[in-house]
Amino acid sequence: MFLISLICTISPLYGKEYTVTKVIDGDTIQLETGEIVRYIGIDAPELYVKNGGTEFYAKEAAKYNRKLVFLKKVRLEFDVEKKDQHGRLLAYVFVKNTFVNAELVRLGYARALIKPPNIKYKDMFLAYQQKAMEEERGLWQEKKKDTETTYIGNKRTYVLHRPSCPLAKKISDKYRIIFRSRMDAIRIGYTPCRQCKP
Template sequence: MDLPFFGHRPGRAHRLILACLLAALLGGALCLPPLSARAEAAETDSATVTPPPAASLSRPDLEPLRTVGTATVASCLDGDTLTLTSRRTVRLAGIDTPEMKGRTGKPQYYARESRNLLREAARGQTVRLFQAGEKTQDRYGRIVADVQLHDGRSLSAFMLEQGAAYFYPHTDLTPAYQDWLRSLQARAIHERRGMWAWLLAQPFALQSYTGNKRSLRFFPADSREAQSIKPRNRIHFGTLMDAFLAGYAPARNASPWPEADAQ
């Protein structure tokens, strides 16, 4: 069938050219996916620009603590410290939680929730203690260990996953163990679990912070403590979340953590 071409009937040569053009156009159309599929592909491509929440690394192998082994939890003092029926006090390795008595003597934000969560999970339970680093005691005489429930769950990991604790780096802990805990914290932060939802939505979370590369602690950028850090040991964080994701923990003497009644 002859097709109109700019208002007059084309000749044989024109028809051949037009046929080739139509074949090329139709062939290209057949090679393209439907519009909806292309839109989905475009959305997928754009989504990959932002990295997904960090997945937890493989759980490191730890040696049982020779001095204690199996024990029973008597009580939980806060979200990272518990006592055994043997009257020994145990500090959960690699984490820290809001203080029940902050700098003003009042509970910090999420301190009660953190303590209650640990109490519900561990009180009265038989646990096993594993060595997470070189030292098994801190300067206060408390046992420092990875405490595991009878089903093998690590209480340090559990508290991080629930957004009830933050990663607390220390040179005595093994690197693999610290990397594992840090990855669990990153996932909780990205998913805004527990305390992270409210905390990271506050104005102070958008302020700048300065970290100390030696201690792996951070301070408000305008604080006296931040200014006293030697320049070669300083690292700048644009937001509070940046500091936590980098594996730094808030310094006790200049913590940005609010009190419980600030919520």
């Protein structure tokens, strides 16, 4: 039993390695096998927003991710869900001793993303994010002022909405939480809704 748990713990250090052949953005890559890997526990700004344009710091995040992994050998560690609904692998990615997901949060290239059930490194990512916010690294240089008097969070999905968002209205009482400021929510791991963009 001890040996099995030991092997599980150290497996990312000695696991199978894959070469990264393409960097899609700050949190998504393609392997030599053709498989797409979405980093879990983090969310980098979007390079391509639906209505055109690029989110703040998206290019820098993609560039730094490229620096960390492009044409390098990576090892993957999985959480509860191995793939998302798009068939992408959901993984924690390592290059030698560098934990790529954590490094991107630590340097302010990505936010911590709490998306149950894949939350193995939640506490580590939130601690790194807290520090990056305090030091105003990377994407945290953008100062977004509160434009609403309250914001609505979903305690189950960790998504933050404006009160007028149709998705916010659907949250049951059990999971609804009210914040006075968007940063109060983001600090503890909430992610702005892609639809109402609080």
